[in-house]
Amino acid sequence: MADADAPTARPSPGKAEAGLSGAMTLATLKASEKAVAALEGKGTIDLSDVTELDTAGAWLIAQARQRAAAGGRPIQLSGMTEGQALLIDTVEKAMPRPERKRRQIPGRPGDGLENMGRTVAAKARTAFKALGFFGVVVAHLLSLIIHPTRLRITALFYHMQDAGLNAVPIVSLMGFLIGIVLAFQGATQLQQFGAEVYVVDLVAISILRELGILLTAIIVAGRSASAFTAAIGSMKMREEIDAMRVLGLDPIDRLVLPRVLALVFLLPILGFIACMTGLIGGMLMAWIELSITPGMFQTRLLEGTDPVHAIIGLVKAPFFAVIIAVIGCHQGMQVEGNAESLGQHTSRSVVQAIFIVIVTDALFSIFFAVWGI
Amino acid sequence: MAKVMGENIIEVRGLKNQFGRNVIHEDLDLDVKRGEVLGIVGGSGTGKSVLLRSIVGLQKPKEGSIKAFGIDVLKADPKEMAEVENRWGVMFQDGALFSSLTVRENVEAPMRARLKLDAQTRSALADLRIAMVGLPPKATTLYPSELSGGMRKRAGLARALALDPDIVFLDEPTAGLDPIGASDFDTLIKSLQKAMGLTVFMVTHDLDTLHATCDRVAVLAEKKVLVTGTMAEMLDVDHPWVREYFHGPRAHAAMTASGGEN
Numbered sequence: 185m186a187d188a189d190a191p192t193a194r195p196s197p198g199k200a201e202a203g204l205s206g207a208m209t210l211a212t213l214k215a216s217e218k219a220v221a222a223l224e225g226k227g228t229i230d231l232s233d234v235t236e237l238d239t240a241g242a243w244l245i246a247q248a249r250q251r252a253a254a255g256g257r258p259i260q261l262s263g264m265t266e267g268q269a270l271l272i273d274t275v276e277k278a279m280p281r282p283e284r285k286r287r288q289i290p291g292r293p294g295d296g297l298e299n300m301g302r303t304v305a306a307k308a309r310t311a312f313k314a315l316g317f318f319g320v321v322v323a324h325l326l327s328l329i330i331h332p333t334r335l336r337i338t339a340l341f342y343h344m345q346d347a348g349l350n351a352v353p354i355v356s357l358m359g360f361l362i363g364i365v366l367a368f369q370g371a372t373q374l375q376q377f378g379a380e381v382y383v384v385d386l387v388a389i390s391i392l393r394e395l396g397i398l399l400t401a402i403i404v405a406g407r408s409a410s411a412f413t414a415a416i417g418s419m420k421m422r423e424e425i426d427a428m429r430v431l432g433l434d435p436i437d438r439l440v441l442p443r444v445l446a447l448v449f450l451l452p453i454l455g456f457i458a459c460m461t462g463l464i465g466g467m468l469m470a471w472i473e474l475s476i477t478p479g480m481f482q483t484r485l486l487e488g489t490d491p492v493h494a495i496i497g498l499v500k501a502p503f504f505a506v507i508i509a510v511i512g513c514h515q516g517m518q519v520e521g522n523a524e525s526l527g528q529h530t531s532r533s534v535v536q537a538i539f540i541v542i543v544t545d546a547l548f549s550i551f552f553a554v555w556g557i
Numbered sequence: 558m559a560k561v562m563g564e565n566i567i568e569v570r571g572l573k574n575q576f577g578r579n580v581i582h583e584d585l586d587l588d589v590k591r592g593e594v595l596g597i598v599g600g601s602g603t604g605k606s607v608l609l610r611s612i613v614g615l616q617k618p619k620e621g622s623i624k625a626f627g628i629d630v631l632k633a634d635p636k637e638m639a640e641v642e643n644r645w646g647v648m649f650q651d652g653a654l655f656s657s658l659t660v661r662e663n664v665e666a667p668m669r670a671r672l673k674l675d676a677q678t679r680s681a682l683a684d685l686r687i688a689m690v691g692l693p694p695k696a697t698t699l700y701p702s703e704l705s706g707g708m709r710k711r712a713g714l715a716r717a718l719a720l721d722p723d724i725v726f727l728d729e730p731t732a733g734l735d736p737i738g739a740s741d742f743d744t745l746i747k748s749l750q751k752a753m754g755l756t757v758f759m760v761t762h763d764l765d766t767l768h769a770t771c772d773r774v775a776v777l778a779e780k781k782v783l784v785t786g787t788m789a790e791m792l793d794v795d796h797p798w799v800r801e802y803f804h805g806p807r808a809h810a811a812m813t814a815s816g817g818e819n
Contacts, residue, residue, distance in 0.1 A: 210672065210682075210721045238721035239753060243685055267754055274752040278688035522656050522702045 189235060193219040195226075202226040203263075205233030208241025220244045225257070232263030242268075242275040250279065314536075317514040321444060324436045334434075339442035347408040347443070348450030352457060354407075355400050359458030362395055363387060363465025371473045380474045384484040387466030393493040396459035398545050401504035404451060405537035409512035412443050413533040416516025417526045425517070435517075444509040451505035452498050459497065492557060500548050504541050511537040565624075566591045566724055566756055567612060572621035574607055581607050585621070585781040589724070594750055594757040596767045599777030600798065605760045606650075608777065609726050612758070613647050614638070626723070643671055646717030646725045650732060652709035654701040660687060660712045661697040667719040686715040691745055707738040711745075718749070724756040731763045743769040764811035776802075788812075 191206035192215075202223045208216040223229055229245070231237075245261070252259045261272065328335055370386040416439055419425055428435050463485070470476040476484075515533035519526050567589035574582040581604035589595050599605050610616040612623055614630055623630050625641050633641065646667075654663045664683040668674055674682070687697055690711040701709055710730060717725050730746065731739035747770050750757050761767060767774060768788060775785040778798050784791070791803045802808065 213672075213674065213678065239685065239689070239718075240682060240721055243682065267752075271752045271754075274689065274748070275685065278685055280684050280688060280694055520702070524656055 191216040191219045191234075191241075193222040194230075194233075195222055200227035201230065202228070203230035203233060204245075205235075207236035208234055208244065209236050209238045210240035213240050213244075216241055216244050220248050224248070224252075226259065227257070228260040228262055230263045231261055231268060234264070234268065237264075237268045237271060239271065239275055242272045243279070245272060246276045246279055249276070313518075314511065314514050317517070318510050320436060321440055321510055321513075324434070324441055325444070328441065334437050335445070336438060336442050339438070340446055343443050343446035344450055347404065347411070347446055348454060351404060351407055351454055355403055355454045355458050356461040358399055358403060359391070359396060359461035360465040362399060362458075363391060363462035363467075364469045366390060366395075366462075367466040367469035368473060371470065375474075381476065381480075381484060383466070383470050383474060384476070384481055385488050387470070388463065388485050388489040389493050391462035391466070392459050392489070393497050394545070394549075396462050397455040397497045397500050397504065398541070400455045400458045401451065401501070401508065401541045401545075402538050404447070404454065404505075405508045405541060406534055408443075408447065409508050409515075409533045409537040410530050412509065412512030413516040413519070413530045414526065416440075416513055417519030417529055420517060420519045421521060421523070421526060440509075440513040443513055444506060447505035447509045448502050451508075452501035455498060455501045459494065496548075496552060496557065500545065503544060503548075507540050507544060508537045511540065564591050565589065566626055567758070568622075568624040569608075569612065570622045570624075572608075572611060572623065573619040574604060574611060574616065575619045580780060582611075582618070583780040587775060587782050587785075589756060589758055590773075591723070591756050592754060593772040594746070594759065594770050596771035596774045597758070597760045597777060598762070598767065598774060598802065603777040604780075605777055606728055609647075609728055609758070609760055613645065613726055639671075643720055644723045646720065646722040648710070648713045648717040648725060648727045648730065650728045651706070652701065652713030654709060654712055654716070656701050659698050659700055660692070660704070660715075663701070663712060664715045664719050667716065671720060683715075683719070686718050687712070689749065690715045690718070691741070707734050707742070710734070710742065714745075718753070721753070722755070724758060727757060727759045727761075729760055729762065731761065731766050736765075739763060740765065740769065742766075746770050764808050765814060768811050768814070 189207045189212075191204065191208045191212050194203040194205065196202050204219055204223070206212070206215075206219075208219075231245075234241075249259045249261075261269075264272070366387050367383055370383045371380060374380055374382055374386070416425075419439070425435050425439075428438060467476075467478055467481045470481055471478060512533050515529040515536070519529050565588045567587070569585060569587040572582050572585040572587075573580070585608070587608070597605050597608065607616055611618050612625070612630075618631070626644060628637050628641055630638065630641060654660070655666065658666065661680060661683045664686050665679050668679050668682065672679075684694070684697055688694065692708060692711050692715065696704065696708060696712070701712070704712060714725075714727075714730075717727075727746070731742050734742060743766050746757060746759075749755060750770075757770070759766070759771065771788065773785055773787060774791055776783045776791070776794075776796075776799055778796070783796060784794050784799065786794075788803075791799065794800070794803070
C-alpha cells in the first residue's frame with residue numbers, strides 16, 4: 185500500500201465540515217481508525233477523496249456516526265460515490281445495536297458445586313442409559329432363542345474373525361511377556377527364601393486365575409470396543425441406523441447381537457490362549473533363571489495348582505465380553521451428527537469398557553473369596 | 558490497487574485436469590471480469606467444482622496457466638500467493654465451517670491468520686459480517702452442528718467475506734435450500750455484490766439463481782468452457798446440451814418467475 189493512499193483526516197479547524205481521504209480498508213484499519221477519531225465532533229464529513237472503501241472502513245464511519253448520534257450531534261456524510269453510499273448504508277443496517285453486555289463474574293461461588301452436580305447427573309444418566317441398552321440387548325438375545333433365524337450368521341463370523349482371530353497374535357505375545365515378567369520377578373524375590381520352586385505356583389495361579397483373562401479383556405477392549413463404536417458411530421452419523429429402522433431392520437439384531445455374540449464366543453478362547461502362552465513364558469524364564477526344567481515345571485504345575493483356578497479365570501471371560509461389546513455398541517449409538525462426537529465416544533467407550541471390566545473383576549474376586557474357592 | 562471495472566481478475570488459459578486416465582478439462586479458457594457475477598453451469602461430472610478448486614489452488618492442474626489479479630497462481634511464491642489469498646474468499650458447498658469453533662470464531666479465523674488486529678476489533682468485525690449475511694446475533698456463539706443447512710451456508714459466506722475480498726467463489730450456494738431460503742440467498746448475494754463491489758464466481762445448478770443473480774453464464778461441456786454470455790444469449794446457442802438446459806421446462810419456469818428480465 186503506497187503512502188499516498190494512506191487514510192488521512194482533514195479536520196479543517198473551526199469549521200463544522202471536515203474530510204477524509206485515502207484508502208479506508210481492512211489493511212489500513214489502524215490508520216483509518218485514527219483518521220476517523222480525529223474528526224470526532226464534526227457535523228459533516230466529506231468522503232469525496234476516499235479512494236477505496238470496504239466494509240471495515242465503512243464500519244469505522246458507521247461507528248463514528250452511531251456514537252455521534254447517541255451524543256445528540258449526528259454526522260452527515262457527503263461526497264461519496266453511489267457504491268460507497270450503498271456500502272455504508274448496508275453496514276449501518278447490519279451494525280449490531282449497542283447492547284448492554286451482561287457482565288460475567290468469573291469464579292462465582294457455587295460454580296464449582298454446580299459443575300460437579302451437572303457432571304454427576306450426566307454420568308448417572310449415561311449409566312442408566314447404558315443399563316437400559318444392556319436390557320434391550322438381553323431382551324433381543326432371549327428372543328433369539330425363539331427366533332434363531334434372526335441372527336446374522338455372516339456378520340457373526342465376520343466379527344469373530346475381526347475381533348477374535350485377528351487378535352490372537354497380540355494376545356499371545358502379551359501373555360507370553362507377562363509370563364516372563366512374572367517368573368523373573370518372582371524368581372528374584374523367592375530366591376531370597378530358597379523357595380524358587382514356588383515360582384511355578386506364582387506364575388500359574390496369577391496367570392490362570394487373574395491376569396490372563398483380565399489383560400486379554402483390556403486388550404480386546406482397546407481393540408474392539410473402539411472399533412465397534414467407530415463403526416456403529418459412523419453409521420449413525422450417515423443416518424444409516426435411521427435408514428435401517430425405517431426399512432424395518434432392527435439395528436440391535438443386525439449390528440449389536442453379532443458383535444456381542446462374537447466376543448462372548450471368542451473372548452474365552454483368547455483368554456485361554458493368553459493363559460497358555462503365559463505359562464510357556466513363565467516356564468521358559470524359570471528354566472533360564474532358576475534351571476527348573478520344563479519337565480519339573482509341568483510336574484509341579486499339575487500337583488501344585490488346582491484346575492479350579494483356570495476354571496475361575498475362564499468363567500469371567502463371557503461376562504467381560506458382554507461388557508466390552510455392549511459398551512462399545514452403546515457408545516456407538518450415542519454418536520451425534522459430527523465427527524468430533526465420534527472421536528469423543530470412541531475414546532469414552534475404551535475407557536469405560538476397561539474401567540468396568542476391572543471393577544467387575546474385583547467384584548468376582550470378592551465373590552469367590554466369600555464362597556471360599 | 559486501482560479497481561478498474563471490467564478488467565479480467567481471473568484468467569484461465571489452456572487448463573488441463575486429469576484424474577488417472579479420465580480427462581476432465583482440456584484446453585479450457587475462462588475470464589472473470591471485475592464486478593460481475595459469473596455463473597458456471599454444466600452437467601454432472603463436467604468438472605465445475607474441479608475448475609473452482611483449480612483456480613483457488615486446491616487441485617493442481619496438469620497443464621495451463623491460471624492468473625488471479627495478474628499473478629500466476631501456479632508459479633507464485635508464498636508471499637505473492639498470500640497476497641492473492643487475501644483477496645479472495647471461498648464458500649464451500651456445506652459451509653465447511655470448523656466444527657470445533659463457534660460461528661464468530663469461524664469468521665474470525667481468516668482475520669486471525671492474516672491480519673494483526675486486536676481481539677475486540679476482530680470480534681466486532683466478525684459480528685458485522687455475520688449480521689451482513691443475515692444471521693441473527695444469537696447465532697454468533699453457536700457451533701456449526703447447532704445450525705440449519707441454510708444458516709451454515711450463510712456462516713460460510715460470512716467467513717468467505719471476512720477479509721473483504723475482491724472476489725468470492727461460491728460452490729453450489731443454493732443447493733439443499735428450500736425455495737424461500739434459496740431466493741433469499743440470491744437476494745443476499747446480489748445485494749452484497751452491489752454494496753461491496755464484489756466479483757462473484759458461482760458454480761450452480763439452480764436456474765432460478767442464474768436468472769436472479771448472474772450477469773454472465775459460462776457453460777462447461779466437452780471438457781472446456783463451451784460458451785459464455787448473458788442468459789439471453791444462452792437461449793440462442795445451438796448446442797444440444799445448452800439448448801436442453803436453457804429451453805427445458807424448468808428453465809422456462811425460472812424465466813417466467815424472474816419476470817422475463819432477460
